[in-house]
Amino acid sequence: MDRHGARGGERDRDDAELIFQGVERQAELVRTGKITSRALVEAALRRITRLDPALGAFRVVFAEQALAEADARDEGKADGPLHGVPIAVKDELDVAGQVTGFGGAADHTPVTADSEAVRRLRAAGAVIIGKTTMPEFGQWPYTESEAHGHTRNPWDTTRTPGGSSGGSASAVAAGLVGAALGGDGGGSIRIPAACCGLFGLKPQRGRVSTAPNPHLWYALGTVGPLTRTVRDAALLYDVLAGTTATDRWSARPTTDGWVRALETPPGRLRIGYSAKPAVPGVRPHPEHVEALLETVRALRELGHDVREVNPRYPDATAPFAAQFCGGVRAEADAVERPDRLERRTRGTLALARLVPESAVERGSGPGSG
Template identity: 75%
Template sequence: MDDRELVYLGAARQAELVRAGKVSARRLVEAALHRAERLDHRLGAFRVLLAERALAEADARDAALAAGGPGADGPLLGVPVAVKDELDVAGEVTTFGGAANLTPVPHDSEAVRRLRDAGAVIIGKTTMPEFGQWPFTESAAHGYARNPWNTTRTTGGSSGGSAAAVAAGLAGAALGGDGGGSIRIPAACCGLFGLKPQRGRVPTAPHPHLWYALGTIGPLTRTVLDSALLYDVLSGPADGDRWTARPARTSFVHAASTEPGRLRIAYSAEPAVPGVRPHPEHVAALDDTVRILRELGHDVREADPRYPDTTAAFLPQFCGGVRAEAATVERPDLLELRTRRTLRLARLAPEAAVERAVRAGERMAERAGRCFAGADLLLTPTLAARPRKVGALDGAGTTAAMLRSLPMIAYTALWNVTGHPAASVPAGFGSDGLPLAVQLVGREHEETTVLQVAAQLEAVRPWAGRTPDLPY
């Protein structure tokens, strides 16, 4: 097997080969780093590559395997994993996508620690818009992240660097964060599987929350099984968590490998944001998925979701989240002009207003839950618009950036307000050569059902075998 095949195998298969002694962790990591060093100047996926540290960590994984001691059977043994630059990696600066932090942090975040304990090798930190505010991965400090399928197009955001790294074979998997669609949107743009977990499923430590009730941490992966494997590693409460999800009824890997039986699935092309119209190819991808699900034996029916208007819950938490993260940086004078304008807007949402918005979101979760009164899952498009050209944020202040963001978040942000699990599932390719996707939304705490049906769709129209036309 050559290195080009290795880098596209995905996390589960890569770890399996390392544990079996067929590939060394060092070879896996070298292959990913070599590819990143050759291609990332075109993609902008990484803010920093940790080559020396990653190779030393890979050697330690190989030594543990040879000795048969602790760490020799980790579920992610030797897998090169990238980490979004809002999560702490010991010895590195957490930039939040900007230039206002300068000092390396002393400890890994809890999610990164769990990855290492499972045998993963952290190879770098990925790009994001400042504080993850936008569904486009563009920043004054680090430039554009570019879509591996067409480098003139956006990766989406805010976990766009992580998505580009996995889609281009620069990492076996990558961590992202989702506060309004920031895992699902770049997954949809880049042809990956991206599951936003139930709120509280993955700890946000050392912070009690990520953008209050909106934010979750999770992986972007090539396959459903890869995502399930990482969630089994990442899930579970930690000290200081503000929210904790109900324990899953089975392991996520087991769910991804198990048929769900006949389910009731509602579907709708209606966006949750008024005034936004979905692209016709996204509606066609939805209709094609409905056909496949019916052929799989599910009871699939069109529904009128009657989504609640979540603006009063989302916007104050958005403002409060940006304000809370901005308060931690060392050089606020180095924040982007657009961010400083957002912070002026945030003054209109004091802490008491943010907490009222959290409670309003909890009430909206009850209303949104009516979508599942007669259904186990809800199927929608992931995006309303096709991935636009890079430079979406050029010249835009806060208001213009918000307006340009609406077609990207029109199906996703609602589920951050309510906390429901939701996944972007690849659904073929558009006439522009870029990926298409649909969104599966589960009942509260029911990621397992989402994974089961996503795995069925993957089996019918496998997406991981197709890769961007990039040189090795």
């Protein structure tokens, strides 16, 4: 290999090592002056340029804007927990000056302001590097669309990263960014986290603001990060937690914060587990059951009281279906070019328009958590 090739390979390894360290470590490196935000963003952009054509994790990358933001971070005081760190966001979240595409091609006018979640990331010092792919309106547990094609799992590009936050999961798992925001209604953070070997938690509704929208698919949808570690997720939830006057739901604030809770020994816990499916007619794969039992064994070895339970799951099919239909209908009704909606979305809408608003509202439950 010539010297240029050797240097290129060494730089690729350095870039990967830097991004895979995660957002807490990246922020520490910027804060202590061991690296600049520009260098960190440049490393992420090089990896996106090299790897994303095969993955399709990003709908759009803000290269020039992100570098300008990084320069501004380097010139300012490093006082935020995410200072100078590049983070991606799912295409259902507003980023000022960009189109919020919801995974499709039915909108074309850029929004004028950040969503509350994106605003909080910036206030914590983050650099927004791009928007990630999703199926149109987040309807499916895989990430593909007529507008943006298929998103691939970086562990095996013949497989899906899951959905609907598959672009965010693929970007984090491939080390294109240290963390990315997603959204979860029926598993849209948790499914991609499982498919890509990441940490993903669906937070309590009202924990993270959906503003400027009063809700995300009524009571179903929440916003949250996908990360490589629990600690990075805790850090991001400390940044994101809180709602505004426009949010339909508001959860009680945590007493000490997420990172503090993570650092506090829990004592001996009583933990119930079950491999019983929550959905009638669905059976868990034996590999999933074995993974559950491995977790049970690990928790017992740590001294916790872990017992098998037999929960009486309610049938959630009717309220879930009503809110799914109501959510897709509300988002589709707001687009600028309904004629550009995907054929399968139009099929969903044909069914959704048969669901009365009263059924959607009944499934939403009480107004606060």
